Amino acid sequence: MGRAFNDGTMRFEIAFVILILVPFKIWAAKYYTVANSSSSDIINTLKKVKDYDTIYIKKGHYKEGNIKISRPLTIIGLNYPIIDGELKYELISIASNDVIIKGLKLINSGHSALDDPCAIKVYNASNIVIEHNIFENNFFGIYIQEGHNCLIRNNKLNAEGINEHEIGNGIHAWKSTDLKIVANTIKGHRDGIYFEFVTHSVIWRNIAENNIRYGLHFMFSNDDAYFTNTFRANGAGVAVMYSKKVVMINNKFENNWGAAAYGLLLKDITDSTISGNHFLSNTMGILMEGSNRIEIDKNIFNSNGWALRVQASCMENKFYKNDFLNNTFDIGTNGSVVLNNFDHNYWDKYKGYDLNKDNIGDVPYRPLSLYSVIIEKNNAAMLLFRSLFITLLDRSEKIFPTITPENFIDNYPSMKANI
Amino acid sequence: MKELLILISKDILKNRTIIAFAILLFCITWSVFILEDSNEKALHTLGNLVLMVVPLISILFSTIYIYNSTEFIELLVSQPLKRKSIWMSLFAGINVSMIFALFVSIFLPILFYSPTYLGFLIMLLAIFLSAVFISLGFLSSILFKDKARGIGFSMILWLFFALIFDGLILFFLFQFSDYPIEKPMTVIAALNPIDVSRILLLTEMDNEALMGYTGALFQKQFGSIYGKMIIVCILVLWVFIPYYFSLIKFSNKDI
Numbered sequence: 001m002g003r004a005f006n007d008g009t010m011r012f013e014i015a016f017v018i019l020i021l022v023p024f025k026i027w028a029a030k031y032y033t034v035a036n037s038s039s040s041d042i043i044n045t046l047k048k049v050k051d052y053d054t055i056y057i058k059k060g061h062y063k064e065g066n067i068k069i070s071r072p073l074t075i076i077g078l079n080y081p082i083i084d085g086e087l088k089y090e091l092i093s094i095a096s097n098d099v100i101i102k103g104l105k106l107i108n109s110g111h112s113a114l115d116d117p118c119a120i121k122v123y124n125a126s127n128i129v130i131e132h133n134i135f136e137n138n139f140f141g142i143y144i145q146e147g148h149n150c151l152i153r154n155n156k157l158n159a160e161g162i163n164e165h166e167i168g169n170g171i172h173a174w175k176s177t178d179l180k181i182v183a184n185t186i187k188g189h190r191d192g193i194y195f196e197f198v199t200h201s202v203i204w205r206n207i208a209e210n211n212i213r214y215g216l217h218f219m220f221s222n223d224d225a226y227f228t229n230t231f232r233a234n235g236a237g238v239a240v241m242y243s244k245k246v247v248m249i250n251n252k253f254e255n256n257w258g259a260a261a262y263g264l265l266l267k268d269i270t271d272s273t274i275s276g277n278h279f280l281s282n283t284m285g286i287l288m289e290g291s292n293r294i295e296i297d298k299n300i301f302n303s304n305g306w307a308l309r310v311q312a313s314c315m316e317n318k319f320y321k322n323d324f325l326n327n328t329f330d331i332g333t334n335g336s337v338v339l340n341n342f343d344h345n346y347w348d349k350y351k352g353y354d355l356n357k358d359n360i361g362d363v364p365y366r367p368l369s370l371y372s373v374i375i376e377k378n379n380a381a382m383l384l385f386r387s388l389f390i391t392l393l394d395r396s397e398k399i400f401p402t403i404t405p406e407n408f409i410d411n412y413p414s415m416k417a418n419i
Numbered sequence: 420m421k422e423l424l425i426l427i428s429k430d431i432l433k434n435r436t437i438i439a440f441a442i443l444l445f446c447i448t449w450s451v452f453i454l455e456d457s458n459e460k461a462l463h464t465l466g467n468l469v470l471m472v473v474p475l476i477s478i479l480f481s482t483i484y485i486y487n488s489t490e491f492i493e494l495l496v497s498q499p500l501k502r503k504s505i506w507m508s509l510f511a512g513i514n515v516s517m518i519f520a521l522f523v524s525i526f527l528p529i530l531f532y533s534p535t536y537l538g539f540l541i542m543l544l545a546i547f548l549s550a551v552f553i554s555l556g557f558l559s560s561i562l563f564k565d566k567a568r569g570i571g572f573s574m575i576l577w578l579f580f581a582l583i584f585d586g587l588i589l590f591f592l593f594q595f596s597d598y599p600i601e602k603p604m605t606v607i608a609a610l611n612p613i614d615v616s617r618i619l620l621l622t623e624m625d626n627e628a629l630m631g632y633t634g635a636l637f638q639k640q641f642g643s644i645y646g647k648m649i650i651v652c653i654l655v656l657w658v659f660i661p662y663y664f665s666l667i668k669f670s671n672k673d674i
Contacts, residue, residue, distance in 0.1 A: 259635060326460070380592050380601040382633035383608055385621060388471055389585035 036060025036081070042067055049073060057081045057104070065089045071096050077103035080134060085109040090117040091138075100129040109138035113165055118143040118172075122150065130155065140168035141189060149178040159188040161212050169194040170211065173201070181206060188212075192234065195221040204228060214239045215256075218246065227251065236260060237282060241267040248274045256282045263304070266291040276419075279304055285327070288314045297321050298419055306332045306372075315339040321418040324348060330367040334376050336405045342367065346414040351398075354415045365413040368404045370397035420504040423495070427512030431484065437520050440476050444524035458533040462541060466620045469525065469545045470613055475577050477549040481513050481556030482573040486566040506669045510557060510662060517549045540623055544616045547654040551612045552577070554662040561665045561672070580613045605636055609650070612657045619650050 032049060033056045034041045042064050045055055051071050059079040066089045069075075073096070085091045085108045092101065101120065110117035118140035122128050124147075131153040135141045141157040144150055152171060161167025170186035172194045173179055179201040185208075186192040192208025192215045195201070203226035208215035215231030218224070218240040225247035231238050237256035240246055246269060253263030263282035264274070269291040277299045279285035285304040286296070290313045299322045301307035307327040310317070312335025323346045324330045330347060344360075345367075352363035371390050374381045384390050397404060431437060448465060455461040485492075488509075495505050525545055529538040555576050563569040588608055592600060608614045621634075622642050640646050 374589070378592055378596050380596075380604060380633055381589060383592070383601075383604055384585050384589060386467060386617060387585045387614070388467075389582050389589070392582070 030054075031056065033058060036062060040064050042083075046073075052098070066093060067091065068093045069096060069099055072098035074100040075102065075104070076100075077105070077133075079103075080105040082107060085117070085119070085138075087111060090115075090119075090121055092120045093123065094120065094125055094128060095123045097126045097128075099125065099127075101131075101133065102129070103132050105134040105136070106138065107136045109140070111139045111166070116140055116143070116168060118168070121145065122147045126150070129153075135159075135170075138168075140172055141170045141186070142172070143168075144171075144173040144176050144179065147173070147176040147179065150176070151180045151182070152184060153180070153182040155184045157184065157186045157189065161188050161190060164190055164212055167212065169217075170208070173198045177201070180204070186211065191215075191217040192231070193217070195219065195224065197221060199223050202226070206230075207232070209233050211235065216240075218243050221246070225249070230254070231256070231263075233257075234261075237262045237264060239265040239267070240269055240272075241265070242269075244270050244272070246272040248272070248277060250276045252278045252280070253282055253285070254278075254280045258283060262287045262309075265289075266294070269294060274299060278302070279307070284309050284332075287311075288317070290314065292316050294318075295320075299323070300325065300419055301330075302326055305329065309333065310340060311335070312337055317341070320344045321414075322346070323417045323419055324367070325417070329369060329372045331408070332372045332376060333368065333405075333408070338405050338408045342408070342410045343412045344414060344418070345410055346417045347410065350413050350415075352413065359415045361413040361415055365410045366398065366401055366404060366408060367410060368408045369394050370403055373404055420500075420508055423500070423505065423508040424511050424515070427508055428515045431512060431516035432519065434484075434516075436480060436483075437516060440480070441520040441524045444472065444520075445528070448525050448528040452528055452532045458535075459537070462529075462533055462535075462537050463624065465525070465529070466541050466544075466624075469541055469548065470617055470620075471581060473521070473545050473548045474552040474581065474613060477517060477552035478556040478559075478573045478577050479570070480517075481553040482560045482570055484513060485509070485557065485560035486569060502670045503666065506557075506666050510553065513553050514550055517553065518546055521545050521549065537620075537623055540620065544619065547651075547658070548612060548616060551654060551657040551661075554658050554660075554665070557665040558661040558668075561668045580611055584611050584614065601633060601636060605633070605640060609641075609653060612654055615650050615653050619647065622646075 030053050032045050032053060034045050035058045042057065042062055049055065054074040054076065057075065057077045059081050061082045061084060063084045063086055069092065080103060082105045083091050087108045088110045091106050091109050106119040109119045119135050119138040120130055121143040123145055126148040128147060128150040130142055133155045135155060135157040137159055142152055157170045159167055167190050169191040170189035170193060171181060171184065175197040177199050179198060181193060181203045183205045187210050189211050190213050192211045193203060193206065194217045196219045198221040201224045205228050207230045209232040211234045213235045214237060215234040216226065216238045220242050222244045227249040228251065230252045233255040237253060256263050261282065262284035263279045264286045266286065266288045267290060270293055272294045274294060274296045275298050279299065279301045281303045283305045285301045285307040287309045289311045292315045294317045296317060296319045301322065301324050303326045306329045307324050309332040312333060317340040319340065319342045321344050325348045330349065347365055347367055350361060350365045352361035352365060354361055371394050447468065451464050452461045455464060496502065526542050529542060556573055559572040559576060560569045563572060588604060592604060609618065618637060618641055622637050641650060
């Protein structure tokens with residue numbers, strides 16, 4: 001043996017073997033299974049575990065107060081064990097990187113507007129995976145506070161909020177980067193998904209419906225994208241505010257119907273893209289305020305009260321190749337200056353003709369009706385909505401525009417729907 | 420009186436104008452239901468149509484009918500009949516035949532395609548509006564001996580209620596826009612039978628959300644059951660007041 005150790009090559013081999021075995025130390029992490037026997041099964045197990053262990057939780061009803069995870073762990077529920085907060089506690093607090101939580105049913109978190117209890121809250125951690133969980137009757141569902149590179153996937157969040165101040169958001173992210181929020185269903189929370197100071201993140205294939213305030217709420221969150229989501233029947237629709245470079249593609253905004261509701265609110269948004277979305281039956285399809293350099297193309301606006309309300313504070317936006325169908329008003333605005341471009345759209349109210357058959361109408365179209373200008377000046381004129389007098393006024397204005405802004409015009413209206 | 424009513428109704432139902440009107444309206448209603456992609460949208464269109472066409476046809480038809488049957492009325496007056504029952508039979512007869520025409524032309528398609536609450540509301544409003552404007556037609560035909568003047572007056576009445584009234588409302592809204600004029604204006608608008616029917620339809624068609632403050636006001640004033648009762652009362656008054664004045668005039672008239 002001694003000889004062998006003196007041998008230089010042998011020593012190298014041993015070092016090599018150890019080097020190979022080091023990663024196996026991680027893989028050889030222990031598995032623990034928790035069954036529902038006493039009042040603190042999970043918490044006791046958490047005291048025993050080492051980094052990168054896995055805990056399986058069997059089916060059962062666990063009432064253990066706050067569960068704090070402070071080392072890298074994988075927690076997997078078998079057949080959706082119920083973790084119950086008894087309306088008092090925050091259920092799971094994650095304060096470590098590399099935590100995976102999967103297959104749990106989290107119910108009854110505390111309800112308090114003072115410390116915002118959540119079902120799962122992430123405190124300053126990276127690489128968290130939260131997937132295939134069911135959330136019911138929680139104040140906040142998932143709260144990511146300074147999280148990075150987190151994946152939130154396939155969760156179902158359900159709450160029965162009635163007032164805005166009595167319920168939290170479904171998925172709430174604050175000051176985070178690189179989040180991936182995929183295929184979640186969120187119902188009955190305040191905001192379905194809330195982003196504040198969140199950058200470089202993706203929201204994909206989620207469904208947010210019947211939330212009290214917004215389906216999706218963006219504040220100061222730059223360089224994000226959301227696509228193929230459905231936002232249905234939320235209190236006020238979707239709000240994207242004070243952000244730059246937001247990409248919104250292929251979403252559905254449906255049935256956001258109410259006195260102050262809209263499909264999509266853009267407030268102080270710049271350099272963004274809104275493409276291929278479907279706006280169906282909203283009081284307002286898109287409401288824009290102070291938003292510049294946005295490309296809005298290939299969207300369908302169907303059966304909305306107002307398809308677009310573009311305030312005079314918006315500049316250099318391009319609306320092209322959109323389809324406007326069955327809307328009561330295609331466009332509303334509050335000023336006479338128009339610094340946006342509306343070409344190549346399809347307007348179902350367009351009555352022009354196309355002699356050379358290039359699918360572009362030969363007569364320009366003015367989408368702003370006289371009546372929408374009148375309403376903007378004097379809201380009480382809504383009294384005459386759908387009256388014969390108003391219809392005649394609108395017709396004559398379309399032929400000889402006098403009051404509506406001269407340059408509010410689509411010079412190349414499509415004869416056929418673009419999409 | 421019963422015999423007289425049946426006689427008049429039969430006479431009117433054989434009238435070519437009313438048959439043509441029924442057929443025309445029938446074609447329009449049917450094609451509206453076929454062309455629009457949803458039945459609810461078709462009802463919207465139909466509602467607008469009812470608000471415009473039914474008053475016009477009712478007032479013109481009733482005015483012209485009274486003028487054309489002057490000799491018949493003179494004959495009736497010479498019989499031992501009360502003038503009140505003659506006039507009432509005429510009024511009821513025209514109403515019955517008008518309702519019959521509306522039934523064939525509008526109600527059947529509605530019952531077939533969309534027997535909803537909104538559909539029934541449109542039917543009800545069609546009946547009320549036709550009664551209101553028949554009653555106005557009676558008044559204008561009794562006010563003027565000359566047929567041309569009477570018909571002209573009827574047309575002006577229709578024009579007033581369908582168009583000019585709304586124009587005046589818009590004018591006042593802008594003239595007095597510095598004052599809280601919305602509430603009094605909704606009340607004034609409710610005095611016009613066509614506008615009040617339109618408002619009733621709007622409150623039922625889920626449009627209030629679109630209409631902001633005014634919509635909320637509508638909903639508050641007319642959305643409740645009391646509001647709807649007020650609207651029905653206004654329409655009933657519009658049927659009876661012009662008819663009542665025409666009756667007084669007819670009873671005292673030297674024919």
